[in-house]
Amino acid sequence: MTGCFEYPKAARFGRVVPKSKIYDAGGLSTKQRQRFVDQVDQISWAYKLAPETINLAASTSVPEIQVFELRMRGSDIDYEVLQAIDRAIPFPILFELRKGEERRLVAAYKRPSDADAGKWVVSEHFAADWEPVDKPRKSLPRALDLGGLYDKVLKELISGAPLEGETLQDRVSRVEAIRAKEREIERIKSRLAREKQFNKKVAINAELRAATAELKQLGGRVTIDPAASK
Numbered sequence: 001m002t003g004c005f006e007y008p009k010a011a012r013f014g015r016v017v018p019k020s021k022i023y024d025a026g027g028l029s030t031k032q033r034q035r036f037v038d039q040v041d042q043i044s045w046a047y048k049l050a051p052e053t054i055n056l057a058a059s060t061s062v063p064e065i066q067v068f069e070l071r072m073r074g075s076d077i078d079y080e081v082l083q084a085i086d087r088a089i090p091f092p093i094l095f096e097l098r099k100g101e102e103r104r105l106v107a108a109y110k111r112p113s114d115a116d117a118g119k120w121v122v123s124e125h126f127a128a129d130w131e132p133v134d135k136p137r138k139s140l141p142r143a144l145d146l147g148g149l150y151d152k153v154l155k156e157l158i159s160g161a162p163l164e165g166e167t168l169q170d171r172v173s174r175v176e177a178i179r180a181k182e183r184e185i186e187r188i189k190s191r192l193a194r195e196k197q198f199n200k201k202v203a204i205n206a207e208l209r210a211a212t213a214e215l216k217q218l219g220g221r222v223t224i225d226p227a228a229s230k
């Protein structure tokens with residue numbers, strides 16, 4: 001998976017974002033705010049990729065791309081935290097998460113809503129592997145405009161090969177469906193492991209086979225669990 005990118009010096013923004021701004025814009029609950037307190041040390045608006053800073057034209061769906069650096073308090077972060085920031089900022093965002101001496105790139109596919117152009121639709125998040133902070137950064141992909149740049153960055157983050165003729169939006173939807181199906185399969189496996197009655201185990205096994213077939217049809221990776229049929 002991709003590492004972090006080198007951004008133009010002219011695009012450097014370098015402003016700390018008060019967490020209260022995210023709270024207010026996102027309408028967060030007390031529990032959600034506590035996640036910020038527990039998991040995020042500091043939010044920095046690191047770079048602003050715009051026509052005047054990166055010499056790429058805006059596109060209809062991507063007028064600018066923001067780069068946010070999040071310094072983490074611990075070893076993990078709830079993606080609901082990133083969702084809250086994405087909902088609060090009306091532009092596509094690339095997140096650089098920092099924990100100790102490691103960093104990783106994370107982003108959701110973010111697009112204007114078809115029903116309301118003033119609102120944004122935010123997908124699940126896609127993440128690169130953790131890498132040392134002193135690892136050389138990669139050059140940004142070549143693109144004709146900011147929309148093309150955003151598409152190329154996201155395509156590098158999304159695991160698995162695209163289907164023939166598949167658009168980025170279709171690919172994101174399919175990967176989200178794969179993730180949902182994988183979660184469903186894990187729940188079925190847990191039920192199967194707990195069940196003691198033979199006839200109920202047979203029914204759950206049939207449910208598991210159907211869900212696994214659906215996952216395969218979506219293009220997801222199917223793992224065979226020898227214990228599942230016992």
